[in-house]
Amino acid sequence: MSDEETSELESSELGTKDYWNETYSVEKKNYKEYGDVGEVWFGEDSALRVVRWLCSSDLVKSDDSIIDLGCGNGMLLIELAREGFSNLTGVDYSQDAIDLASSIAKAQNLTIEYEECDILNTESSSVLSRQYAIALDKGTYDAISLHPEDTKIKRETYISNVWKLLRSRGLLVITSCNWTEKELVSHFDNNFSLLSVIPTPTFQFGGKTGNLISSLVMQKK
DSSP, rough: OHHHHHHOOOOOOGSSSHHHHHHHHHHHHHHHOOOOOOOTOOOOOHHHHHHHHHHTTTTTTTOOOEEEETTOHHHHHHHHHHOOOOOOEEEOOOOHHHHHHHHHHHHTTTTOOEEOOTTOOOOOOOOSSEEEEEEESEEEHHHHHHSSSSSHHHHHHHHHHHHHHEEEEEEEEEEEESHHHHHHHHTTTTEEEEEEOEEEEEEETTTTEEEEEEEEEEEEO
């Protein structure tokens, strides 16, 4: 890796559990009082691009075991359930996020398994001791990358744990607004190979074209 590829992001409160506990505490209260499901991380379009890829891929079946790592309010899994996917699990280290996601799924008569647990500590959860066909990540690797302490170790632990979570040739569908496609491929290269790039909106600046969001499908080596 080059120095650019190994450099860490500047830390942020977005990388702390306290921030997300507070966020989902408010969103859980808003849902209970007003029926507001809360913010969809990276926007609904970003989630729908992932759903469309999964629905159209010959590698994916509707009964494949799928786990959403850092599921938040669970809206990505809810969209998949609406498309007929039947073996869905969501995990988050914020209990309020799990409470919110469970309430939304229950209100829509959807069967999705949710559990509070931390992907960086898989030994504490029966859900994280299983193997899955597909792991979804929409912002969780970003949040880990923004943690103020031992960031590189936490990133490497995340990558190793996701590799263990997936069955042979399993897929990781990861969406990031902090890392480029090149950086993500470099970070995951020892454990995963790039299978597909999900197109995301582009921008032009100074004669160059780039993406605000990277959305990749990587396969377990």
